[in-house]
Amino acid sequence: MPKKLLCLIPFLLPLPILAQTSPTLLDLQLLAIKARADVTTHSPESIAEFAETRRLAETGDVEAQLELARMLQLGVGTPQDTAQSMAWVRKSAENGYAPAQSALGLAYTVGGKVPIDRVQGEYWLRQGVAQGDALAQTILALEFINGDSSAEEQALAITWLKAAANEQHFVPAMRRMVDVYVNGELGQQANAEDAAEWRAKLTESEKK
Template sequence: MTSSLSWRLAFCFTLWLSQPLSLQAQETLADWRDVPVAQLEQGAQNGVADAQYALGLRLEKGRGLLQNFALAATWFTRAADQGHAAAQHRLGQYYFDGIGVETNAQAALNWLRKAAQAGDATYLYDLARVLETQPEGKPLAADLYQQAADLGHQEAAVSLAVLYQNGTGVAQDFARALQLYEGPAAAGQARAQNNLGLLYVRGNGVQQDYVRAAALFQAAADQGLALAMGNLATMYENGFGVPLDEALAVELHQLAARKNSAKTGNLHPGWVFDTRLAPPDSSAEALERLRQGVTRGDPLAGFLLGWHHLQKTETSQEEFRQAARLLRSSAEAGYPPAMANLGLMYFEGRALPQDYVLGYMWLVLAASAGQPEAPELAVVLSARMTQSQLVEAQELAVIKGGDQLANR
């Protein structure tokens, strides 16, 4: 049993690329969201800022085009230079994290400040997040968080509460932090629930109440917040506000560790199947027909036989090698599920030398070819990669994609 509580706050930036677009950005896309690529490119070339921004997003997501962060940044810049607030916002994010451009904090702040002048709560919030990382920037961040919170931005209210809780950039004020947390927590915001629970555990600004704290940690943990799972585990291993249950505490700690591992792309996400197909028959006769199809050069037969090897309860190294050969042949022929699985094998180093660049290249190609799982897999697994590796993978995807088109 733990003899004392060890609590800590962990507040980190989410990936820019996984964030939903602001309402202003969504309105900007209204006329260009679903137009054909050729029409969108023509509008962008003609200098239409909304089209330039929309084209940048398609290049970023790999929707109908090969994913290319550097080219996306180029189109965001063209739109931003025309005063397009959503493009300025995205370009600021790119410069801050070095996505498609060299990391440049001052350029990031410049573009984020310009975007924030539009008054959108999300733009104010993201500018505050960057300022919070800069020397002497926390008082300005607090002011911007307040502006965004006044516009109803719950994440901004929570971030402002954290500053008051820690006395960072503002005078420490637990009562003010409590007030800011309560609204978002009642609305189901997991980070607010967890942090409010910490105030109740410590008795900061409120009477100490372990039962209330445990309930808040449970609510946040139910939403998948790893930090709350860890805090709830500490409650169970000490019997604070809940019955003493060391076995459940261990289970919660393990679940929190798995959640944290998944955030950094360290868990295998599972192999990708073509949902239009029935799972392959594993009878000897059916497998022989697939082998004959492979001999004829049928990419679908190659994929199904490779899938058969991957899905075995115990797959030998030789079967992994066979799967890699079959999936590579199918992927080279342009079959999207085979591309995605070959990419995963490179990431995992299964029967292939571990190579994040080649793995990401195949996921980019799979996404461009319409494989629905590929974009999300790319986002998750990109956490393992450097920005230079991402750029290299995208450049290779352009070359490989051109080669595949030429060979068809």
């Protein structure tokens, strides 16, 4: 996942998977992001970068559209504008960009900058899942953990979570896999050996 998207997400909404991160670490991450944004907000370089990003976004460049959303949300090179930021996230998502689809689905799922809409949330997350996006896979899997889900949905959820963890080494997914085998979730039996195996994978990934 693009690092710039990860910078955008904490400002979009209260992200459930970030709640699994150490609060102190998360606070430091958010402060660092805000500090970087404050430093560059009114610099000539950031203003020029914003203008060029908008130009590219208006030509239909989906990555630029999501980057423009980030800059608008953080107020980098332009006044902060949450409504316009979300409009560009949507445009990028509608143009088929998986990271934007995941961000939009997440926004609708947990609220914050847009009203909660579970139907829209699941729709956009599924669009991201169809393209193998790790964030979408993880969030949709968590929805099935936290809700009343069928055996079929639980089977899909564990498949998505494993894909995000194994294939893309997405740390929040790895962390959740530990919990799956500690607590016996998503149709899996509690298993100390499997939990330990996932904990070892998580530790190794966090060292990188």
